[in-house]
Amino acid sequence: MVALYALTICTSAALLFLVQPMFARMALPLLGGSPAVWNTAMVFFQSALLAGYAYAHGGAARLGVRRQAWLHLVVLLLPLAVLPIAIPGGWSPPTSGNPSWWLLGLMTVAVGLPFFAVSATSPLLQQWFAATGHRQAGDPYFLYAASNIGSMVALLSYPLFVEPHFHLAQQSHYWTWGYGLLVLLIAGCAAWLWRPGNGGAARVAGASAAIPRTSEKLTMQRRLHWVLLAFVPSSLMLGVTTYLSSDIAVVPLLWVIPLAIYLLSFILVFARREIIPRMLLTRAFPILLVALVMLFNMQAAEPIAGLMLLHLGTFFVAAMLCHGRLAADRPSAAHLTQFYLWMSVGGVLGGMFNALVAPMIFDSIAEYPLVLMLACVAGLRAEGAAAVPAPVKDWVWPVVLGAAATALVMLVQGSRFRTDAAITGLLFGIPALVCYFFSRRPLRFALGIGAILLAGSFFQREKGTLLYAERSFFGVTRVMLDPTGRYHLLIHGLTLHGRQSLDPARRDEPLTYYSRSGPAGEVLALYGREARERIGAVGLGSGSLASYAQPGQSWTYYEIDPVVLKLAGDPRYFTFLHDSAAPPRVVLGDARLSLVAEPDAGFDLLLLDAFSSDAIPVHLVTREALALYLRKLAPGGRLAFHISNLHLDLEPVFANLARDAGLACLLRDDTVISPEEYAAGKSPSVWLVMARTPEDLAKLARDSRWQPARGNDRQAVWTDDYSSLLSVFRWR
Numbered sequence: 001m002v003a004l005y006a007l008t009i010c011t012s013a014a015l016l017f018l019v020q021p022m023f024a025r026m027a028l029p030l031l032g033g034s035p036a037v038w039n040t041a042m043v044f045f046q047s048a049l050l051a052g053y054a055y056a057h058g059g060a061a062r063l064g065v066r067r068q069a070w071l072h073l074v075v076l077l078l079p080l081a082v083l084p085i086a087i088p089g090g091w092s093p094p095t096s097g098n099p100s101w102w103l104l105g106l107m108t109v110a111v112g113l114p115f116f117a118v119s120a121t122s123p124l125l126q127q128w129f130a131a132t133g134h135r136q137a138g139d140p141y142f143l144y145a146a147s148n149i150g151s152m153v154a155l156l157s158y159p160l161f162v163e164p165h166f167h168l169a170q171q172s173h174y175w176t177w178g179y180g181l182l183v184l185l186i187a188g189c190a191a192w193l194w195r196p197g198n199g200g201a202a203r204v205a206g207a208s209a210a211i212p213r214t215s216e217k218l219t220m221q222r223r224l225h226w227v228l229l230a231f232v233p234s235s236l237m238l239g240v241t242t243y244l245s246s247d248i249a250v251v252p253l254l255w256v257i258p259l260a261i262y263l264l265s266f267i268l269v270f271a272r273r274e275i276i277p278r279m280l281l282t283r284a285f286p287i288l289l290v291a292l293v294m295l296f297n298m299q300a301a302e303p304i305a306g307l308m309l310l311h312l313g314t315f316f317v318a319a320m321l322c323h324g325r326l327a328a329d330r331p332s333a334a335h336l337t338q339f340y341l342w343m344s345v346g347g348v349l350g351g352m353f354n355a356l357v358a359p360m361i362f363d364s365i366a367e368y369p370l371v372l373m374l375a376c377v378a379g380l381r382a383e384g385a386a387a388v389p390a391p392v393k394d395w396v397w398p399v400v401l402g403a404a405a406t407a408l409v410m411l412v413q414g415s416r417f418r419t420d421a422a423i424t425g426l427l428f429g430i431p432a433l434v435c436y437f438f439s440r441r442p443l444r445f446a447l448g449i450g451a452i453l454l455a456g457s458f459f460q461r462e463k464g465t466l467l468y469a470e471r472s473f474f475g476v477t478r479v480m481l482d483p484t485g486r487y488h489l490l491i492h493g494l495t496l497h498g499r500q501s502l503d504p505a506r507r508d509e510p511l512t513y514y515s516r517s518g519p520a521g522e523v524l525a526l527y528g529r530e531a532r533e534r535i536g537a538v539g540l541g542s543g544s545l546a547s548y549a550q551p552g553q554s555w556t557y558y559e560i561d562p563v564v565l566k567l568a569g570d571p572r573y574f575t576f577l578h579d580s581a582a583p584p585r586v587v588l589g590d591a592r593l594s595l596v597a598e599p600d601a602g603f604d605l606l607l608l609d610a611f612s613s614d615a616i617p618v619h620l621v622t623r624e625a626l627a628l629y630l631r632k633l634a635p636g637g638r639l640a641f642h643i644s645n646l647h648l649d650l651e652p653v654f655a656n657l658a659r660d661a662g663l664a665c666l667l668r669d670d671t672v673i674s675p676e677e678y679a680a681g682k683s684p685s686v687w688l689v690m691a692r693t694p695e696d697l698a699k700l701a702r703d704s705r706w707q708p709a710r711g712n713d714r715q716a717v718w719t720d721d722y723s724s725l726l727s728v729f730r731w732r
Helices: 002-031 036-081 100-119 121-130 142-165 168-193 200-208 220-248 256-269 278-298 304-328 333-361 367-380 393-414 421-436 442-456 519-528 544-548 562-568 591-596 623-632 651-661 675-679 694-701
Strands: 465-472 475-481 487-492 495-501 534-538 554-559 584-588 603-608 633-642 664-670 685-691
Touching: 002 036, 002 100, 002 121, 002 142, 002 168, 036 100, 036 121, 036 168, 036 220, 036 333, 100 121, 100 168, 121 142, 121 168, 121 333, 142 256, 220 256, 220 304, 220 333, 220 367, 256 304, 278 304, 278 367, 278 421, 278 442, 304 367, 333 367, 367 442, 393 421, 393 442, 421 442, 465 562, 475 562, 487 562, 495 544, 519 544, 519 603, 519 633, 519 664, 519 685, 519 694, 544 554, 554 562, 554 591, 562 584, 591 623, 603 623, 623 633, 623 651, 633 694, 651 664, 651 685, 664 694, 685 694
Parallel strands: 534 554, 534 603, 554 584, 603 633
Antiparallel strands: 465 475, 475 487, 487 495, 633 685, 664 685
């Protein structure tokens, strides 16, 4: 019987964590592949989970578990009317403003009902199990570990097995069959509950006495404590994901790792015995956090592997501390559903803070270090410690530390000393070491961490001067003055999206990936002048391509991020659009959706520059997308793709697409550039050009640097229904 309940809970959890990446994968193309889609999706899933837990708690309290079982079987049948899961017709994202609420509405309509029905399974079945009279019914929380094991297996299997082998339609179809199996398993659990001799809700009250508690009174203070302990890891999970993918390494599918760590912490703390001693965690966390804060302030970006391990290791220990306190403070089985309800409230608030609130109030990933400070208080506080006012010293000493660290930063920056790694290490290492000795007092330690971070905000490393920063749904965009004072840089996350010289003589010279000596410059020199008047560019950046515009031509740019458009059009920072010989037309919104509205055969040259960031918008790299581009391309026209990428080998993807469509395809790898070219503002790049016939690319073919793109017969052609980033990931 225990095996049946464990299998059912495991199956429900697996379905929950398969539908999350599956539907996010469906919705991602509608919003340009932004990583914020995942964060917003997590808010929806956490909110739906909260609704499921509220239903489980309210149903058990009002109906008792026997009648509740009948109700739940009816609820489980309702989603069958809307399965299989798919994007409903008629849903188009807004072209301006934050699309988070639109996405939440879409998910409510498309996946809300089945997710709600499945989300209630774990607390319901634990409640039912507590009423069965089984010898382990007095403490059913061990089944929560089974739930998280199912979640972990599903989460890891999606990128490793499901996505590479099954189309989205197949995934949805098989998920529907899995849902049907879950209904049968839950019916079996209900049948066991209804056996003669099981005492229903009365059994729960009796079982609760089997769990030793000093007091079973659930005060509001205790409930809010559960909320706090659940809030911190939930927020940190999204915070570390956003920070790593924005400021450390733009690695596709990076969200899997923090979520897996989040689930692992639940598995470990709800196990029947302590697996990692809490004393070890409390000693490790201050060391890890102090090291992390020091590297925060040093603005370290390498070694990438070491930094990622430090961030993820700190998150794991923080999650273990907070979730460990949650598990230790769990109430008896009589209050099980209420416990999960309040824990879910904390998870939802953590997700909402990161996905909805933080982008509106911060122009950087500030929520991540702020919640790390909160983790000091929530996770390091001694068990059962009384809530007494903090001594004055807990407030004074961090202020003194912050003032001293800030003065030290100002002194070093005002001197003539070069702030190399050694100087910077000492600059922040000494205050960090002092802060470590605060760690026995959680509030003092948290405030000390904040004081050091505040001091670090005054530190300007020799990477340039920040002129402007703004955060949108699509990430953090910054304008920098480079260290030499000769260029303005447009940076999105880690990716350089444009550079303009401040020298009036070079003001209109295209730089970075668009240099006249690079592949883009050659394509535009050969074919841009031939284009009678119609050129389209997907991805605006700083507007560098406008340097190639000729009088009489019509250039249309497609940009999804309003902040990028705002900065590219601001002559205080970039003047490419302002100086363009052809008045620019900019269409705001996802390029693929926007192109549908353009007239067929409307472009002589179409440049797709949405691939310079490693978080590529997959929906622009599919068979259906290529068919759209060709439909909008005039006879004899060309398609040029910027496919530079650190982590993905995109050449075979595009070569396979070209072969599938019967197109000619040439590629130029310009990643080896001279120091002189780099100093002059050129960046390494890889470009690929397609046309309907080889004759349309004859001029490029005469240049030996342009070679036929190499496909891969073992890789399937990417479509709207199938793609696999894992298959093109560079593992070296």
